[in-house]
Amino acid sequence: MELNGKVAVVTGAASGIGHGLAKRFAAEGAKVVLADIRSDTQLLQSDPIDGRFVRADISTEDGVRALVEDVKTHEGRIDLFASNAGVAFKMDIHSPQKDWDKIVAINQMSHIWVARHVVPDMLARGEGYLLVTASAAGLLNEFGSLGYGVTKHATVGFAEWLGFTYRDQGLRVSVLCPEGVATPMIAESAYLQKDAVTTDDVAEAVVKGLAEERFLITTHPGTLEKFRAKAQDYEGYMARMTEYQRKIRAASGSK
Ligand SMILES: NC(=O)c1ccc[n+]([C@@H]2O[C@H](COP(=O)([O-])OP(=O)(O)OC[C@H]3O[C@@H](n4cnc5c(N)ncnc54)[C@H](O)[C@@H]3O)[C@@H](O)[C@H]2O)c1
Numbered sequence: 001m002e003l004n005g006k007v008a009v010v011t012g013a014a015s016g017i018g019h020g021l022a023k024r025f026a027a028e029g030a031k032v033v034l035a036d037i038r039s040d041t042q043l044l045q046s047d048p049i050d051g052r053f054v055r056a057d058i059s060t061e062d063g064v065r066a067l068v069e070d071v072k073t074h075e076g077r078i079d080l081f082a083s084n085a086g087v088a089f090k091m092d093i094h095s096p097q098k099d100w101d102k103i104v105a106i107n108q109m110s111h112i113w114v115a116r117h118v119v120p121d122m123l124a125r126g127e128g129y130l131l132v133t134a135s136a137a138g139l140l141n142e143f144g145s146l147g148y149g150v151t152k153h154a155t156v157g158f159a160e161w162l163g164f165t166y167r168d169q170g171l172r173v174s175v176l177c178p179e180g181v182a183t184p185m186i187a188e189s190a191y192l193q194k195d196a197v198t199t200d201d202v203a204e205a206v207v208k209g210l211a212e213e214r215f216l217i218t219t220h221p222g223t224l225e226k227f228r229a230k231a232q233d234y235e236g237y238m239a240r241m242t243e244y245q246r247k248i249r250a251a252s253g254s255k
Helices: 016-027 042-046 061-075 097-125 146-169 190-194 199-211 221-232 234-252
Strands: 007-011 031-036 051-055 080-083 128-133 171-177 216-218
Touching (some): 007 016, 016 080, 031 061, 097 146, 128 146, 128 199, 146 171, 199 216
Parallel strands (some): 007 031, 007 080, 128 171, 171 216
16 A cells, blocks of 8 residues: 555554554655544654544544544545554453453454444445554563463454455455564563664554555564464474573562
8 A cells, every 4th residue: 555645544643653653654645643542642742743633542442433433524534544552561360350351452352343443434445454553472472461462362363354354355454563662662671672673663664564565564573483483383482482481580580
């Protein structure tokens, strides 16, 4: 997809990757709608984007529906919907139900609600693009956040399904699977910060991926190598992850 003249909606656009995508889409000539639950981030003030901001809470279907209706009313249509907003926090098997409800709603269900309210118009027009932000944690996994690894795997599976089900009717789907990106989300994760790329790097990979209509968009060459190694030798993957987890525990002083 070429972005010039297209209507592009980006969720999570008040910070991090979403802000980087919105900024780059605007620079490519798209009419950008920035959606976020927060309108008060420092980044929105210090690096304003040529686009319209809509306050939206994508953790409920009503919130997603309201956002889509708002864009249809003001911009007339949606060519590209970047379903990007997400959250990450520590979780394990003992996490309370409210944590599961929150992470499943934002990291997983939001993409399904977006598709439910955006795809029918795209199919009627015979064209349209959904960019879904998952994570390398959706291909590999995540240490320390059970809910993050689970919802990102589900999101990769959802994007695959959407992609192959509607491709013949003109819908295009890409799934973005970054490793570390320097944003507030990884502010407390030393191991992700070590090789983190910038949000500009992510936007560059995305614009290239959209132009090529590529399904899987990654940001680190190692992601695909690790994914291939996992598929070729699942037992070896589990052994490496166990060892890495042991090192993380040892470094943090817990058992
Ligand atoms: N930063 C990384 O290393 C990294 C790596 C892989 C994937 N990701 C994914 O990239 C996406 C963006 O993450 P980021 O690093 O830019 O994080 P971030 O915390 O900088 O930005 C996330 C944005 O989403 C918004 N948001 C949260 N809940 C919302 C809701 N209910 N409704 C609307 N907006 C909401 C926040 O207000 C925030 O502006 C997420 O899906 C994340 O899981 C990030």
